[in-house]
Amino acid sequence: MAKVRLVQGNEACAMGALKAGASFYAGYPITPSTEIAEHMAEMMPACGARFIQMEDEIASAGAIIGASAAGAKAFTATSGPGFSLMQELVGYAAITEIPVVFVDVQRMGPSTGLPTLSSQGDIQQARWGSHGDHSIIAIAPNSVMETYYQTIKAFNLAEKYRTPVIFLLDEEIGHLRERFEVDENEEIEIINREKPTCAPEDYVPFENVAGGVPPMASFGEGYRYHFTGLTHNEKGFYSSALPVVDKFNRRLVDKIEKNVKDIFECEELFVDDCDVLLIAYGSVARSAQEAMNELREAGVKVGLFRPITIWPIDEERIKAACAGKKAVIVPEMNLGQYAREVERIVAGSVPVKKLCRVDSELVIPEEIIDMVKEVLK
């Protein structure tokens, strides 16, 4: 039975990770993510899972990828400066298709920035932080409960698609304590990487299979094969052959982008019955929902589209949600990192208004209400 507790977002993330089957954590202390490391250090030994504090964030990223190659479900947690350091290895996990979860409890940047007040400044870094073309999955929950469930989903997607998944918490969510009512024995679907069933000599670890995600053997299972950050052929060895490289790079992107319908999750409130659509995610979506409620009570038709999955974007869905609206307002705690995506998707068919805060404070409902009134003038 679900016990009602007061739980912090970072703790819910730690609990969700364990529920998802996380068996390895490596991290380096950084506010506002540190509670996740502390919870893992406390909880992991009891269930035989492994915790290690590394010498820096690069080492943490390396350790989780190494652990995952050896069969662990592995993750780390950090914040902007640490996430920046990890970027090369985000790309490594992407190119080697080793499932791992990077939790980024965002703080204001650039650089050390404003420690450690809030920001949603890592939206584009999550997508494009590592060099080269690859796709990525990123998730941004808006509550403590959702943090728990979406953490589980982050692990599931990492395993299912053999990809790094970025779990973006706003500092507000990471440090928020709120009602948490979860039955820890609840049956939740847990996805584990698909294993090869063929004989080791027939195993093609990076095969261009339909769907784009080849089965993955872990170290020690008798399938001796090679991971490399070099562009590789289907057997896993370096290749510079043009058709091999082209096909490989496209598969890395397609295996995620072409499965966007399976991956993408959002919440839609009054989207079909509104004149002005708010698009907001994470903590700002709470302000947006409050603004929407107040405006609707006053008879103003406002709706909310809340992407829970930040990357990849279900562009058709956003296009459909925005179609015919008088305006779309994108409030966020950065200078329009998600708004630019919305602008790109609607391509001028609907006015897109940015409502940006980069002073470390949350966008508040009043600001959104004011802007809605402004656009309806």
Next chain:
Amino acid sequence: MAKKSYDVQVISKLCKACGICVSLCLGKPENVFTQAPDGKAVVVKPENCIGCLNCEMHCPDFCVEVSEKEAE
């Protein structure tokens, strides 16, 4: 005790012509190897091999193989 004799082989397609085997050979009275005009190692006097394995252990390209011959 009869003198041991060895079979010395060079896998030419793996040889990169570094000359290390030639330089380290302890063959008596003279070198087991020579370098062909292209620099690749060639076995010319296998009967001189003393079985020290210097060539095999120091070949960076795994192309020199020394094996003891069965007593006749």
Next chain:
Amino acid sequence: MKPIYQEYFRNNLPHIWCAGCGNGIVMSAWARAMDELKLDKNNVIGVSGIGCSSRITGYLDLNTLHTAHGRALPFAQGAKMARPDMDVFVFSGDGDCAAIGGNHFIHACRRNMDMTLIVINNNIYGMTGGQFSPLTPFGKKATTAPYGSVDPSFNLCELAIGAGASFVARGDIYHAKQLTDLIVAGYKHKGFSVIEVIASCPISYGRRNKIPNPADMMQYVKDHTVAKAVAEKMTPEQLEDKYITGILHEAQGREYTEEYAKLCERVQGGDK
């Protein structure tokens, strides 16, 4: 091809290394060590960073991870934590290990996780064409030190000992049999074993420092290495440009994964 090579290498030779490169000699010495140890390949993980020497994992018939520049040790430690029952060999170069991976190196020494690190020291960044590394001797030339390096170099083995590695040895490519013995001893030692191998890069190091011929380079390595027992009878002046080889340090230390397993038992037993 020799049966031991067929047994421990993947069937993808020739390798990418230049004529006379010491990396192949180390790979050969490692195969002999494997043959002596008779390890189950399915149970062995090979990890490397980036650089010429780190390409070695592509040729070894193991569970292999060719990682990012300088990061082999973090990956290796993660893998070892996930599978403490598996054997781990890490291959690195002087730039990979001592420069970009330097911080990971000292911390890996400190943790003393059971694995064997083989650092192939050819005194240069070979893959990028011959820039000086933290292990390039003072005064030697490199593309980024055209007039001779003014950078002091690390003594990697002393660094490892100072940082807490419980087994530290130095071998070289001339004394190939000894190198195999050191790899075997390093593997058998429980804890973090560091084996620095004095190797050669005739192309990027040798040519600039008047030893362009691989055979001469081999002689150079022979002339600049001194066994520990011999070195003890030599003066500091005589040892100035020499590398001391052999097992330089061996101690019993707490092994990390064992300590972590004990901690888990303690917690699970209710004793916190």
